[in-house]
Amino acid sequence: QVQLVESGGGLVQAGGSLRLSCAGSGYSFSIYTMGWFRQAPGKEREFVAAVTSRGGSTYYADSVKGRFTISRDNAKNLLYLQMNSLKPEDTAVYYCARKRAGGTEDDPLKYDYWGQGTQVTVSS
Secondary structure: OOEEEEEOOEEEEOOOOEEEEEEEEOOOHHHOOEEEEEEOOOOOOEEEEEEOOOOOOEEEOOOOOOOEEEEEEOOOOEEEEEEOOOOHHHOEEEEEEEEOOOOOOOOHHHEEEEOOOEEEEEEO
16 A cells, blocks of 8 residues: 655754655656655644655745755655755645645645654744
C-alpha cells in the first residue's frame, strides 16, 4: 500500500533552518509529482511547494519563495524540503503528499495520498 512518512520536524529559533524528509513506498515514486503542505492551528491546510516527477520543475507559495527549497531523490524514494530563514509564522504541521494527474500543483484536492505530518515550531 502507498505510504508517505515525514521526518525532520522540530523546534528551531527564528532565522534557523530545518530539512524535512518524506519517504515514499508502495508505489512508483519517480513518476509522481510530489508536494508539501502545512497546516497551522485554526487555519486551513495550505500549499508550500511541489516538484515534478523528475525534479525538472518546482513550484512555491509566495510566502516561502526564496527561503524554502523542494527537491527529491528518486533513487532513494525521498522528498525533501529545505527550510531556511524560518519565521514564527512558518509554525505548522507539515505534510508531504502525492499528486494525481491533472490540475494545479497548489490544489490539495489534487493530491491522493498524504503522510501523517511532522511538527515544525519556530520560536521568536
